[in-house]
Amino acid sequence: xxxxxxxxxxxxxxxxxxxxxxxxxxxxxxxxxxxxxxxxxxxxxxxxxxxxxxxxxxxxxxxxxxxxxxxxxxxxxxxxxxxxxxxxxxxxxxxxxxxxxxxxxxxxxxxxxxxxxxxxxxxxxxxxxxxxxxxxxxxxxxxxxxxxxxxxxxxxxxxxxxxxxxxxxxxxxxxxxxxxxxxxxxxxxxxxxxxxxxxxxxxxxxxxxxxxxxxxx
Amino acid sequence: xxxxxxxxxxxxxxxxxxxxxxxxxxxxxxxxxxxxxxxxxxxxxxxxxxxxxxxxxxxxxxxxxxxxxxxxxxxxxxxxxxxxxxxxxxxxxxxxxxxxxxxxxxxxxxxxxxxxxxxxxxxxxxxxxxxxxxxxxxxxxxxxxxxxxxxxxxxxxxxxxxxxxxxxxxxxxxxxxxxxxxxxxxxxxxxxxxxxxxxxxxxxxxxxxxxxxxxxx
DNA sequence: TATGTTTTGTGATTTGTTTCACATTAACAA
DNA sequence: TTGTTAATGTGAAACAAATCACAAAACATA
Ligand SMILES: NC(=O)c1ccc[n+]([C@@H]2O[C@H](COP(=O)([O-])OP(=O)(O)OC[C@H]3O[C@@H](n4cnc5c(N)ncnc54)[C@H](O)[C@@H]3O)[C@@H](O)[C@H]2O)c1
Ligand SMILES: NC(=O)c1ccc[n+]([C@@H]2O[C@H](COP(=O)([O-])OP(=O)(O)OC[C@H]3O[C@@H](n4cnc5c(N)ncnc54)[C@H](O)[C@@H]3O)[C@@H](O)[C@H]2O)c1
Numbered sequence: 001x002x003x004x005x006x007x008x009x010x011x012x013x014x015x016x017x018x019x020x021x022x023x024x025x026x027x028x029x030x031x032x033x034x035x036x037x038x039x040x041x042x043x044x045x046x047x048x049x050x051x052x053x054x055x056x057x058x059x060x061x062x063x064x065x066x067x068x069x070x071x072x073x074x075x076x077x078x079x080x081x082x083x084x085x086x087x088x089x090x091x092x093x094x095x096x097x098x099x100x101x102x103x104x105x106x107x108x109x110x111x112x113x114x115x116x117x118x119x120x121x122x123x124x125x126x127x128x129x130x131x132x133x134x135x136x137x138x139x140x141x142x143x144x145x146x147x148x149x150x151x152x153x154x155x156x157x158x159x160x161x162x163x164x165x166x167x168x169x170x171x172x173x174x175x176x177x178x179x180x181x182x183x184x185x186x187x188x189x190x191x192x193x194x195x196x197x198x199x200x201x202x203x204x205x206x207x208x209x210x211x212x213x214x215x216x217x
Numbered sequence: 218x219x220x221x222x223x224x225x226x227x228x229x230x231x232x233x234x235x236x237x238x239x240x241x242x243x244x245x246x247x248x249x250x251x252x253x254x255x256x257x258x259x260x261x262x263x264x265x266x267x268x269x270x271x272x273x274x275x276x277x278x279x280x281x282x283x284x285x286x287x288x289x290x291x292x293x294x295x296x297x298x299x300x301x302x303x304x305x306x307x308x309x310x311x312x313x314x315x316x317x318x319x320x321x322x323x324x325x326x327x328x329x330x331x332x333x334x335x336x337x338x339x340x341x342x343x344x345x346x347x348x349x350x351x352x353x354x355x356x357x358x359x360x361x362x363x364x365x366x367x368x369x370x371x372x373x374x375x376x377x378x379x380x381x382x383x384x385x386x387x388x389x390x391x392x393x394x395x396x397x398x399x400x401x402x403x404x405x406x407x408x409x410x411x412x413x414x415x416x417x418x419x420x421x422x423x424x425x426x427x428x429x430x431x432x433x434x
Numbered sequence: 435t436a437t438g439t440t441t442t443g444t445g446a447t448t449t450g451t452t453t454c455a456c457a458t459t460a461a462c463a464a
Numbered sequence: 465t466t467g468t469t470a471a472t473g474t475g476a477a478a479c480a481a482a483t484c485a486c487a488a489a490a491c492a493t494a
Pocket of ligand 1: 091092093094095096097117118119120123135152153154155156158161162177178179194195196316317318319320322
């Protein structure tokens with residue numbers, strides 16, 4: 001079982017996503033050159049870290065002129081080698097699934113949700129423009145669009161079953177929004193996004209800060 | 218500026234959230250005792266790591282009997298010291314905001330969304346049961362419920378403005394779903410949850426695995 | 435009460451990541 | 465040309481996290 005969690009995916013790559021997101025925005029604002037400190041400032045890391053990260057993946061700038069935004073962007077995208085694999089499906093069109101499926105900015109980042117699925121026949125006709133398929137058509141769509149990555153937004157009870165089915169149909173990467181640890185074969189990658197944990201961690205940090213401050217009083 | 222990101226919050230705490238989530242489920246299933254390997258198995262870390270994490274926060278089990286589920290849970294919750302700070306507000310009732318506000322499981326984790334806000338007058342009456350307030354009433358609600366933590370789910374353009382306003386009204390922790398790095402004073406904690414990055418990281422990992430495999434062919 | 439077994443708890447070690455310090459380079463100005 | 469400056473690039477050092485290895489405790493059983 002290979003789980004990508006905060007620790008399992010190279011930290012440097014995680015940061016390179018951050019740089020990429022920022023670069024997309026800078027580029028669309030007409031910024032043609034960026035420096036390690038530009039990226040550092042905008043992503044909250046140090047300039048040395050930015051350079052070291054690029055260094056690790058053989059991305060190089062100009063010793064005085066920094067980096068050319070457009071070519072840096074395409075170098076990062078080449079690193080990701082995104083095009084052949086960016087078709088994604090979404091299973092579970094409840095609250096969260098619907099929110100994700102309506103989000104228009106994914107395509108700007110090269111993420112193309114080609115189809116969505118739900119067991120509930122009522123959900124299957126929620127939006128005609130963005131057709132929701134029954135799970136029976138999973139294999140057909142996965143094959144037709146060469147889908148390798150799926151987003152799971154079903155209740156925790158169903159998550160493992162859905163996961164097994166997807167893997168047996170050729171899915172090799174899963175973004176899992178349900179709060180369970182999915183069991184998958186070694187050749188499948190899972191990223192668990194636990195929104196409760198994200199919120200709890202802030203609540204806790206606020207508490208910790210309060211505590212630390214009170215040490216000085 | 219204090220940003221909590223993947224690197225800035227203690228890793229051990231991040232894992233303790235995982236254990237907590239699992240414990241909540243085990244406890245509701247009637248499991249009364251857990252061992253370091255139970256938690257390890259269910260969260261994808263090693264048993265030694267689990268013990269070391271608890272050790273770091275002074276949580277101790279019985280040298281043969283493992284940990285009592287219920288008391289472990291309350292020890293973790295005591296560590297979080299959650300009660301005085303768990304009221305949360307949500308700003309931005311678009312796709313994502315609505316999904317979050319409808320999620321029924323937050324309260325089980327001690328996260329209580331006391332009110333939601335949106336500038337759009339149409340959104341303000343979407344659901345009568347879960348009233349959506351205009352931003353003009355932020356201060357009143359923040360004070361009334363002693364809210365210290367807010368979730369931002371507004372478009373990236375508005376995110377910094379909303380953030381500034383919230384901080385000036387006493388908010389000390391922010392979960393930010395917009396893809397911008399918020400600038401906040403040192404005493405405010407920010408957790409950026411970037412869903413695009415989460416999906417992209419899986420796409421990339423799948424690609425990497427393919428690449429590694431092909432080395433053996 | 436002695437003995438074996440299971441599981442925790444933790445110092446020591448290894449492994450991984452970030453920061454530091456500075457050599458290197460490109461651009462520009464005089 | 466020849467400094468001077470503003471950047472990058474990277475080995476070394478410092479730091480942080482994870483794993484290992486085993487002592488200590490608790491319990492069961494005879
Ligand atoms: N909504 C949130 O804000 C939020 C927050 C944290 C975690 N989550 C987690 O995300 C997941 C989805 O949350 P939600 O609020 O959208 O839940 P939901 O109950 O609103 O939606 C789940 C959807 O999955 C569908 N479904 C169930 N079994 C299925 C199957 N086998 N195949 C296909 N579809 C199936 C259901 O018909 C339903 O439409 C849950 O695991 C939840 O715990 C959600
Ligand atoms: N929906 C997704 O799946 C998704 C995925 C990745 C990132 N995001 C990010 O999350 C954020 C929200 O996404 P969304 O899809 O819900 O957007 P959305 O446009 O559907 O909703 C944004 C809401 O915020 C409200 N708003 C705008 N300015 C406001 C202000 N100053 N005060 C209060 N409310 C205000 C708008 O009226 C709208 O209802 C965006 O920043 C988006 O980039 C969303």
